[in-house]
Amino acid sequence: MRRIVKSEIYRAFHSYGFLLSLAIGLVIAVMQIIKNVVPILQYVDLVFLYPDKAGNFPHTVFNKWLGGELTGLYSHLYFLFIPLLAVLPYGDSYFMDRKTGYTKNILIRVKSSSYHSAKYMAVFLSGGAAVIIPLLVNLGISALLIPSVLPEVSTHTHAITAVSMWSALYYSHPYLYLAGYFGIIFLFSGLWATICLPVSFVGGNRFLVLLFPFLLYVFINSVSDFFGFSALSPLHFLQPSQSVVPANFVVILIETILLAAITFGIFTIKGPHDDTF
DSSP states (O other): HHHHHHHHHHHHHHHHHHHHHHHHHHHHHHHHHIIGGGGGGGHHHHHHHHHTTOOOOOOOOTSSSSOOOOOOOHHHHHHSSSHHHHHHTTTTTTHHHHHHHHHHHTTTEEEESHHHHHHHHHHHHHHHHHHHHHHHHHHHHHHHSSSOOOOOOOGGOOOOOTTTTTTHHHHHHHHHHHHHHHHHHHHHHHHHHHHHHHHTTTTTTTTHHHHHHHHHHHHHHHHHHTTGGGOHHHHHHTTTTTSSOOOOOHHHHHHHHHHHHHHHHHHHHHHHHHHHH
């Protein structure tokens, strides 16, 4: 079991898809810094030089980094493209393994259940990592350029309000808030990538397997927004700024459990049954 897990994780993190996903994510992350962070550097020192001027409050990394913006093109694009960034590393690997005959060869040497569990783990980890790494890079560079001034609710420059999830933590320990949110993003992105695995049983095309999670993501967002249940949309609750609608931890927990149960259940039950040669 350990050998097949190491093999699948190695394949996932050394794939061209993983590099492509990182490249796309990092381009968006760096462009956001160039366009939205660098231009305000000229004002950072002025606030400290003239603290008595009304309305002056230091720009803080917490509402200027990619995930903390109230509004922003690059922030919207990044969180919209999360399903694509998550599936590119290894989402289509099971489909391709079956198509190329790799699955037959590997099942001669390892148990079917071990192979499918390792495949699920590799898709999950690579999907979560591909999404979270550019966010960490963006936050790190932003923190080097802008002071990590403790958010102040009275400035009205932060989207987090009293009804927002973990609002007290955000205004008292913002980095702990972000650590918790990074955990949510990693977990949900990884699970969203695993949607490709059960789709591989019915999808007759590699691009359909890769695109289905993104189409489902957009569909859920459109339907939830249309019927006034925006809190159900991952596109909204995955954004740390919670700028569109306050996130609900119970909703996130339920959706995460359902997603894990459905994808893992279908793949680990149907996979070994279908891949018996």
